[in-house]
Amino acid sequence: MPAFEDTIFEFVRDAELDLATRFDADIVYFNSEIRMHVFQWFREVIEKLAARENKKEAIAIFLTTPGGEATAAEKLVEVVRYHYSLVYFVVPVAAMSAGTIFCMSGDKIYMDYSSSLGPIDPQVPDRDGRLLVPALGHLDKLNDILEKSKDNSITPVEFEWVMRQDFAMLRFYEQAKDLSVALLEDWLVRYKFKDWVTQRTHNKGAPVTDDEKRVRARDIAELLSSNGQWHAHGRMIGINKLRELLRLDIDDFGEDIDLRKSVRRYNDTLSGYLSQSRISTFIYSGLI
Numbered sequence: 317m318p319a320f321e322d323t324i325f326e327f328v329r330d331a332e333l334d335l336a337t338r339f340d341a342d343i344v345y346f347n348s349e350i351r352m353h354v355f356q357w358f359r360e361v362i363e364k365l366a367a368r369e370n371k372k373e374a375i376a377i378f379l380t381t382p383g384g385e386a387t388a389a390e391k392l393v394e395v396v397r398y399h400y401s402l403v404y405f406v407v408p409v410a411a412m413s414a415g416t417i418f419c420m421s422g423d424k425i426y427m428d429y430s431s432s433l434g435p436i437d438p439q440v441p442d443r444d445g446r447l448l449v450p451a452l453g454h455l456d457k458l459n460d461i462l463e464k465s466k467d468n469s470i471t472p473v474e475f476e477w478v479m480r481q482d483f484a485m486l487r488f489y490e491q492a493k494d495l496s497v498a499l500l501e502d503w504l505v506r507y508k509f510k511d512w513v514t515q516r517t518h519n520k521g522a523p524v525t526d527d528e529k530r531v532r533a534r535d536i537a538e539l540l541s542s543n544g545q546w547h548a549h550g551r552m553i554g555i556n557k558l559r560e561l562l563r564l565d566i567d568d569f570g571e572d573i574d575l576r577k578s579v580r581r582y583n584d585t586l587s588g589y590l591s592q593s594r595i596s597t598f599i600y601s602g603l604i
Contacts, residue, residue, distance in 0.1 A: 324589050329602035331582035336603065338575055341374035341404060342366075345586055348597040350384030350392065350414040357599050359395050364604040366399035374402035377422075378583055383413025383434065386496045393421040393503070403507070406569065407431045408583035410552065416540065417496055421503040423510070428570030428579075432552035436496045436540045497537040504533035508565070536562050 332343050342365045348354050365371065375396060396403055405411070405422040412434030419425050419433060427433075461478055464470045509529045515522045539545055539562055546553070558564045570576045590598050 321589075324585060325602065328582060328585050331578060331585065332602045334578050335376065335582055336372070338578060339374065339376045339404060339406075340372060341376040341402070342368075342372045342400075342603060343376050343378065343582075343601060345378045345582070345598070345600045347380040347587065347590060348599065350381055350388045350418060352385070352388045352391070354597060354599065355388065355391055355395075357597075358392055361599050361601055361604065362395050362399055365601055368603065373400070374404060374423075375400040376404040376406055376426075378406045378408060378579075379411045379415055379418065380407075380409055380583070380587065381411050381415035381418075383415055386414055386417055386436075386492060386499060389414045389418045389421075390495075390499060392418060397421070406579060407433065408579055409587075410434070413437060417499055420500050420536075421507060423507050424567050425508075425565075426567045426569045426579075427555045427558075428568055428576060429555060430570075432554055433558065434553060435543070435546040435551055436500070436537070437543065493541060497534075497541055500537035500540070501530060501533040504536060505529045509533065532563075536564060 336343050344361060344365065346358070362375075365375070377396070403422045404424045404426060405419040406426040407415075407419065408431060410432040411419055412432075413436060416433040416436050461470055461474045464474070505526070509524075509532070512524050512529065514520075515524060555566050555568060558566050569579055586598070586600070590596075
């Protein structure tokens with residue numbers, strides 16, 4: 317490794333040790349699309365972390381991702397939850413789409429005023445299996461045309477577009493959306509809502525039932541998957557909207573100035589190195 321990389325990673329490891337103390341957790345940095353080609357690498361890093369004698373009960377995943385596939389996120393969650401009973405997600409900048417789904421499997425999510433999650437419009441392979449395309453855009457367009465067909469206002473161009481659709485692929489898109497919603501419902505109830513035992517606003521102090529947790533999780537999942545709400549697959553959803561509109565508990569690492577400095581020192585150094593080196597996939601822990 318060149319001398320400048322030695323210097324960079326010495327700085328990164330120092331920042332990582334500081335964060336491990338602050339979070340009382342093992343630390344891993346994940347900057348990649350969430351697709352199955354990263355699975356083995358991710359599994360190897362988590363297994364090595366978990367095999368250490370001084371392994372922590374918790375892991376904090378510093379997550380930066382443009383998104384990916386819900387099925388891949390599900391596999392990553394299985395690996396992390398096999399080895400750790402507490403999982404924290406730290407989002408220094410943005411975790412979009414499948415990254416948002418991944419975050420919802422955490423016991424805690426840490427963001428600050430400049431961090432973002434995204435709508436959970438699932439990304440699915442195109443007909444050739446090479447590119448990922450947003451599923452909900454196709455479904456919404458089809459539903460719009462079907463609605464127009466009820467009053468005979470569909471245009472010839474729209475009719476031709478419908479006739480050219482691969483309906484097996486459209487069903488695949490529907491299943492991808494259903495999976496995303498189902499994963500959020502399951503993970504929110506099982507992990508994020510596990511300590512939600514009494515009502516905090518409506519009927520304050522009353523015990524929270526499992527049915528109420530499931531309804532709340534379903535509301536969050538449906539809202540995050542609503543193109544009508546967000547209008548764009550790449551919409552950045554900040555901490556205030558997540559708290560106020562979705563009523564989702566998010567820990568603000570920016571409220572602790574020293575913690576915010578540590579998060580940015582760690583993340584910005586690594587992300588800057590990746591950008592300069594033109595590395596698009598990077599999973600790292602200096603603890604192994």
